[in-house]
Amino acid sequence: MQARTSRRRRPCSVAWPRMSSKAQSSNNLAHARRTVQQLRIEASIERIKVSKASADLMNYCSEHARNDPLLMGIPASDNPFKDKKPCNIL
């Protein structure tokens, strides 16, 4: 892919790592530091128990089930997508 000429833009908050073949080893080090930094963030997050996660999912589904048209079905009279054919009484 051709590199685009850079346009004037406001400074971006996350640096875009540029791959320069000259600075390969210091680039590797920088990447390694970023990777460890990211892993530190991810290791420190609070995790909830699977039992709680499961209960919350089940509760959400049951609370909203009756308002879920695809789950409950839609009466023909309430279905804007259903073609309404006139009833002819013969």
Next chain:
Amino acid sequence: MGEMEQLRKEADSLKDQITAARKAVQDTTLQEAVAEIPAVGRVQLKTRKTLRGHLAKIYAMHWGADSTLCVSASQDGKLIVWDSISTNKVNAIPLKSSWVMTCAYAPSGNLVACGGLDNMCSIYNLKGKDGNVKVMRELAAHTGYLSCCRFLSDTEIITSSGDCTCVLWDIETGTQKTVFAGHQGDCMSLAVSPDFKFFISGACDFTAKLWDIREEQCRQTFGGHESDINAIGVRMRKISPALLHQSSMQACFPHHFSFFQFFPNGNAVITGSDDATCKLHDLRADQDLLTYQDSSIMCGVTSLAPSLSGRLILAGYDDFNVNIWDTLKSERVGVLAGHDNRVSCIGVSSDGMACCTGSWDSFLKIWN
């Protein structure tokens, strides 16, 4: 010990910590937790409308917030805005580049966006004064194809790209507000959380990342797994753009996320993959809870959408069908068969009343 060696050791130790922390919260499985609840009965949806008008493969569709209008993008070089109830074409927008891979509808209904192999995200104003739909902005800075875009509002849009980054744009000035870098492979897809605070990006490096939009930070990585220090400088094989567009759109890698959506409460993500499975990944427990698979399904998942309550997952596959899954019991409860080619995109309207499928057969179908 050199710094590099120290970093490698620390990385390994942190990865072990993460693995242990995930195990530590496994006091049960979702399968056990749902054992007592009744399964969903058979779900049978019918094609209510067929939207005809595209002349080539449809690659993407997105519902408008009003649950009536939707936009689709096709290899025929057009964006079409449809009234899904009347099947009328509200707008047929010719594109400068026919190599379109994604489209999006702004929540306000005022704007639509698209992009693809032109590396740009083009924003169109549907409500221009003279009634003509014109390009409002061309967001150009990505050095790779645009795989996905989603509006946060009329002034902000997030894009994912084959250049391995995602970007938050200021639409008015056409500039990048934030570049989300960290993936080691082409970013293939993105989904915004229901509260608009987070988004998830999936990439060809077999991982998905959860990003905090305002904190500009990656909070979690899951999937393949985390970036490997030993793999510095080794980019995943770049996909030839022409090949990507003509063939499977999902690249040549097994197990990578082709598509995902947030579960409606924002606490979980449903992912679909080339390996024919979908998975439910809980963000707060930081692990997969369920897999949706069947030995008879051997083709890749192209797209998926949850129903309004999240109890159903509608997933489009390479075999031209949509399979409907009971999210909690991981059983298949329905099939939508009607397309003559791959189902490339699927969406459930925001009021949950209808599901729209788009296909390489050039048609969109509305089901409920």
